[in-house]
Amino acid sequence: MIRRTFPILGVLTAVLLSYGLYEALIGAPTEQSMGDVQRIFYYHAPSAWTAFLLFGINFVASVVYLIQRSIKADIIALVTAEVGVVFCTVVLVTGPIWARPVWGIWWTWDIRLTSTLVLWLIYVSYLILRRFSSSGQTPLMAAVIAIFGALDVPLVYFSIRFFRTQHPQPVIGGEGSIDPKMLQVALINWAGFLCFACLVCWSRYRLELLQREVEETEALEALLDSRKAQ
Amino acid sequence: MSAITNVARASLSKDLRLEWRSKDAINSMLFFALLVVVIFSFSFDPTAEESRRIAGGLVWVAFLFAAVVALNQTWARELRNQVLDAYRVSPAPANALFLAKAFGNFIFVIVLETFMTPLFIVFYNLRALGPAYQLLIVSALGTWALVVNGTFFAAMSLRTRSREIMLPLLLFPISIPALLATVEATTAILTGDFSAKFWIVLLAAYNVVFTTACLLLFDTVLNAE
Structure with a gap:
């Protein structure tokens, strides 16, 4: 079952991503005022949706880990955080590339930009914690940080919203209505990104599971060797 | 409930007495803050x-x-002679220890602020144009916001390598809304341009949310093995 689904998912991802690329560059209509720069939207927005979804899964998996202490939930939390940070980085890099020609500035402390950046910072610190903590307690510490991060997000959102209304900026990120074709292209790309995220998470999950098995076996062997030596 | 207050009071008075005699945390904090102000x-x-x-x-x-x-030194003392392990096996509630440590840090940082504020006024020629009494509320709430999560994360980073670096890496991202609220409220009061009410409410909400979270999860973190 797994052996067959994995390549199918891989082919599906490749098809969706190449079709999405074609549609984004050629198929979709050119935006009236922004021109071709707007096409980065087809990568920017779907990446953001994917990243937020992955962070959501990370939060749920962390809560499940705290309740059940299941290793699988911990590994899911780990891989979704890793892949989520990658997608979030794509969002934070493509955003300024678009903003510079359209808004005239690379960055502004707008509500969405700031919330995304803070989310990225929280999850990078999450990954650093996982790297630095001593192995036995890593899952627990990471789950606690994930919950603190999730509690933080609404507070960040409200604080920035008020911050902006206090200091109005010439930049307005209002969207207005969107051409149905444009939305369609964005959704195709999103489907491609989701399949790709699934694929990466899946292989990372299996790798991590094997890695832990190897570590366990090595620890067990070391224990048996020391017994024999005695 | 009385068990919590008794244990917390005992632990807090022990910490304060140790600090009063050694003055480790407060001296290093004061000098560090002085350097930052001058620079x-x-x-x-x-x-x-x-x-x-x-x-x-x-x-x-x-x-x-x-x-x-100061936060980095919070738990270091308890690691020597396995005090923390002794605490774990004792029937004392974990939250009492947490509250004592958090209140202790709160007092240290408030003392620091009391000493440093006059210096800031001198160096930066400050005079509040808004309602100055609100600064007291803002500093109390802002300090608690930093200290409650800081104490919690310091306990977590005990279990990591290079824990002195780990604490700010965990604390700063989570503290962004609290810092923003504190800074904006202080600026609002100093310039008198706009009201600090929203930021004070936000700080209070932040404190309620994270104090609850810390109290709910501290037991798990302390006994993690």
Whole structure:
């Protein structure tokens, strides 16, 4: 079952991503005022949706880990955080590339930009914690940080919203209505990104599971060797 | 309930007595904050009008950095002679220990702020144009916001390698809304341009949310093995 689904998912991802690329560059209509720069939207927005979804899964998996202490939930939390940070980085890099020609500035402390950046910072610190903590307690510490991060997000959102209304900026990120074709292209790309995220998470999950098995076996062997030596 | 208050009081008075005799945390914090004030002061050299706008940020960045110095020392003392392990096997409630440590740090940072504020006023030529009494509320809430999570994360980073670096890496991202609220409220009061009410409410909400979270999860973190 797994052996067959994995390549199918891989082919599906490749098809969706190449079709999405074609549609984004050629198929979709050119935006009236922004021109071709707007096409980065087809990568920017779907990446953001994917990243937020992955962070959501990370939060749920962390809560499940705290309740059940299941290793699988911990590994899911780990891989979704890793892949989520990658997608979030794509969002934070493509955003300024678009903003510079359209808004005239690379960055502004707008509500969405700031919330995304803070989310990225929280999850990078999450990954650093996982790297630095001593192995036995890593899952627990990471789950606690994930919950603190999730509690933080609404507070960040409200604080920035008020911050902006206090200091109005010439930049307005209002969207207005969107051409149905444009939305369609964005959704195709999103489907491609989701399949790709699934694929990466899946292989990372299996790798991590094997890695832990190897570590366990090595620890067990070391224990048996020391017994024999005695 | 009385068990919590008794244990917390005993632990807090022990910490305060130790600090009173050694003055480790407070001295290093004070000198560190002094250095930050001096360095900021001559790198920016602002006029009175400018300094009113930027002082809120400078003051709190200095306090934040100095608070990390104290927070890092919070649990180190308990590691020697396995005090923390003894605490774990004792029937005393874990939250009592947490509250004692958090209140202890709160007192240290408040003392630091009391000493440093006059210096800031001298170096930056400050005078509040808004209601100055609100600064007391803001500093109490802002300090608690830093200290409650800081104490919690310091306990977590005990279990990591290079724990002194780990604490700010965990604390700063989570504290962004609290810092923003504190800085904005201070600026609002200093310049008198706008009301600080929203930021005070946000700080209070932040404190309620994270104090609850810390109390609910501290037991798990303390006994993690």
